[in-house]
């Protein structure tokens with residue numbers, strides 16, 4: 740994705756009030772982020788571990804979504820879970836259920852959409868082989884990194900559709 744500034748990122752959130760957007764802790768060192776390797780910018784709020792954020796570029800526009808980390812997907816120490824965006828499997832704690840409040844009237848009525856995501860939101864780096872899941876085994880896939888990236892983006896866009904439709 741294109742490098743984004745703090746202003747761009749704050750302006751991109753679709754499911755937060757203006758007050759909430761002001762209080763979001765953005766990642767430090769935005770200028771030094773590996774933007775070329777990112778399908779989306781994702782981060783956890785270091786001061787509030789239950790908050791996570793995801794900013795994607797779609798059709799040239801940034802779309803930011805605030806997420807609430809509701810639980811780890813762990814069902815035991817040895818169980819593995821899969822991220823629904825990048826399909827990386829992790830051992831306990833590497834994947835968490837994150838929910839996004841839907842936009843508009845649906846959101847005002849309290850509707851949200853949940854997805855199991857890599858807890859560090861580093862899907863883009865896993866699909867490019869730049870980061871390995873701790874204790875996780877890569878599924879033996881014949882897809883190239885480009886194909887995996889395309890699949891991650893398709894999964895991401897369908898998630899964004901569910902949040903904003």
Ligand SMILES: [Zn+2]
Nearest residue numbers: 822825857862
């Ligand atoms: Zn992932």
